Amino acid sequence: MTVKKSTNKKSARTTExxxxxxxxxxxxxxxxxxxxxxxxxxxxxxxxxxxxxxxILETGDMQGFAEVDNDDGGVTYLVVARVxxxxxDKDLVVPLQRELLELNSELMGPARFAISGDxxxxxxxxxxxxxxxxxxxxxxxxxxxxxEGAMKRLVKRYGKTTRKxxx
Amino acid sequence: MVSDYLDKLVHNLARRPEQTTRxxxxxxxRRFGYRRRQPxxxxxxxxxxxxxxxxxxxxxxxxxxxxxxxxxxxxxxxxPRALPDAARPRPRWMPRPRLVMGNDxxxxxxxxxxxxxxxxxxxxxxxxCGDGSGAGVIIHPDGLVLTARHxxxxxxxxxxxxxxxxxxxxxxxxxxxxxHWPVDLALLWLDRDGPFAFLPLGDPRALRVAQAxxxxxxxxEFRNTVTTGVVxxxxxxxxxxxxxxxxxxxxxxxxxxxxxxxxxxVVAISxxxxxxxxxxxxAVPVDYFVGEIKDAIALGRKACLRAHYCLACGxxxxxxxxxxxxxxGSQLRAHEAGRRSADARRSPRSRVPRRRR
Numbered sequence: 001m002t003v004k005k006s007t008n009k010k011s012a013r014t015t016e017x018x019x020x021x022x023x024x025x026x027x028x029x030x031x032x033x034x035x036x037x038x039x040x041x042x043x044x045x046x047x048x049x050x051x052x053x054x055x056i057l058e059t060g061d062m063q064g065f066a067e068v069d070n071d072d073g074g075v076t077y078l079v080v081a082r083v084x085x086x087x088x089d090k091d092l093v094v095p096l097q098r099e100l101l102e103l104n105s106e107l108m109g110p111a112r113f114a115i116s117g118d119x120x121x122x123x124x125x126x127x128x129x130x131x132x133x134x135x136x137x138x139x140x141x142x143x144x145x146x147x148e149g150a151m152k153r154l155v156k157r158y159g160k161t162t163r164k165x166x167x
Numbered sequence: 168m169v170s171d172y173l174d175k176l177v178h179n180l181a182r183r184p185e186q187t188t189r190x191x192x193x194x195x196x197r198r199f200g201y202r203r204r205q206p207x208x209x210x211x212x213x214x215x216x217x218x219x220x221x222x223x224x225x226x227x228x229x230x231x232x233x234x235x236x237x238x239x240x241x242x243x244x245x246x247p248r249a250l251p252d253a254a255r256p257r258p259r260w261m262p263r264p265r266l267v268m269g270n271d272x273x274x275x276x277x278x279x280x281x282x283x284x285x286x287x288x289x290x291x292x293x294x295x296c297g298d299g300s301g302a303g304v305i306i307h308p309d310g311l312v313l314t315a316r317h318x319x320x321x322x323x324x325x326x327x328x329x330x331x332x333x334x335x336x337x338x339x340x341x342x343x344x345x346x347h348w349p350v351d352l353a354l355l356w357l358d359r360d361g362p363f364a365f366l367p368l369g370d371p372r373a374l375r376v377a378q379a380x381x382x383x384x385x386x387x388e389f390r391n392t393v394t395t396g397v398v399x400x401x402x403x404x405x406x407x408x409x410x411x412x413x414x415x416x417x418x419x420x421x422x423x424x425x426x427x428x429x430x431x432x433v434v435a436i437s438x439x440x441x442x443x444x445x446x447x448x449x450a451v452p453v454d455y456f457v458g459e460i461k462d463a464i465a466l467g468r469k470a471c472l473r474a475h476y477c478l479a480c481g482x483x484x485x486x487x488x489x490x491x492x493x494x495x496g497s498q499l500r501a502h503e504a505g506r507r508s509a510d511a512r513r514s515p516r517s518r519v520p521r522r523r524r
């Protein structure tokens with residue numbers, strides 16, 4: 001018995017809406033977990049931190065964001081904490097990149113160091129569907145802790161310049 | 168160099184019995200770096216000649232042809248004079264025509280005259296990149312602008328294209344071709360033929376404590392605002408960089424704007440301030456970028472913009488057409504105009520609030 005492929009446009013649209021609805025449900029669940037974590041951390045109204053779909057997080061010297069987004073892999077959860085700007089001196093950039101790779105091999109937890117554009121970040125990323133509820137807060141802790149721990153050392157070593165004032 | 172030309176002129180005049188000469192206006196303008204007759208060109212040339220005891224009789228009115236000769240003669244009662252050796256600009260510095268304040272009132276190390284500020288305003292621009300804005304200063308008549316890197320930086324990348332508003336209100340595009348972190352300076356060319364009003368560079372090392380400075384910028388959307396102050400510390404060291412510390416009022420919108428000495432020369436670029444400390448304003452001395460400025464002028468606008476520019480680390484690759492930046496390894500794209508790199512679009516968005524100074 002052959003199965004006819006449905007040419008009914010209405011059923012095709014319904015399927016598309018069903019997939020999107022599942023993603024929307026996942027996204028809402030993820031954002032609820034993020035907001036619950038932020039409330040536990042002392043933020044009274046976490047929805048006020050939202051800007052263009054991402055929660056902007058600032059604590060002390062640390063800045064970053066957490067967002068839930070759709071991409072090819074499904075609904076993903078991304079936490080980014082800024083570490084430092086990439087130095088423009090050749091004799092500092094290459095040793096910094098080497099040190100970041102070495103730090104990545106030593107890090108415990110989901111956070112890793114990354115370079116994007118001219119910034120160095122600590123990043124934690126995963127697929128929402130596979131994540132237990134407790135991990136949403138844990139990823140934020142991991143990224144910011146990694147950034148804070150490395151920031152002082154990396155900025156001290158690579159946040160300067162070898163350039164001199166010209167006479 | 169303008170000073171060499173003036174020396175030759177004085178020498179030639181001294182040998183003539185009538186001590187006068189006639190030079191085509193076009194030639195005179197070209198010797199001083201101008202291609203057209205502009206009000207600031209006329210003022211500058213008059214000032215430079217006055218300093219040598221010479222007067223120039225420029226024909227009034229716009230209908231004067233550029234090929235018409237103008238008379239140069241000694242100022243009555245004085246003799247043409249050459250600069251003494253001690254006052255000659257030393258060849259170690261850039262060959263910039265000095266902004267001579269021959270007729271300025273109260274121009275001294277302690278006070279900055281109003282005409283210095285007026286000329287500086289004409290050369291200060293407003294730069295917009297992304298959601299923020301700052302200031303910049305034109306340092307070459309062909310449209311070379313010096314500013315702070317964080318002014319042309321948005322969401323994790325340095326902008327290649329920026330919007331520039333000139334002092335007269337006209338809008339032009341600018342193309343960034345050099346930048347450096349953490350020195351926090353950037354260079355861009357204006358996408359329009361000059362000449363533009365510009366300011367010469369001064370020697371930040373000659374600054375002394377309590378010397379007068381002026382800052383120009385656009386704090387909180389107040390355009391072309393002039394503030395004055397003094398040098399608090401000419402060598403305040405933070406993070407391996409020697410900043411110029413001053414109490415000149417610098418606020419959001421002053422970033423990238425010039426700090427001028429009493430002679431109207433750019434000595435530093437405003438970059439940051441320490442909280443609400445009145446004397447905690449910091450500027451990067453321009454001698455950190457002298458090499459890049461000289462290279463940019465030698466290369467010219469077109470060659471700078473054709474070369475491969477790394478948005479990540481600010482390196483300009485002129486000679487070798489590689490597909491990656493030899494400094495930081497980022498992929499280079501030959502035509503970045505109007506686009507950010509694809510990496511920036513795919514990458515985590517930088518949500519760091521822009522430091523608007």
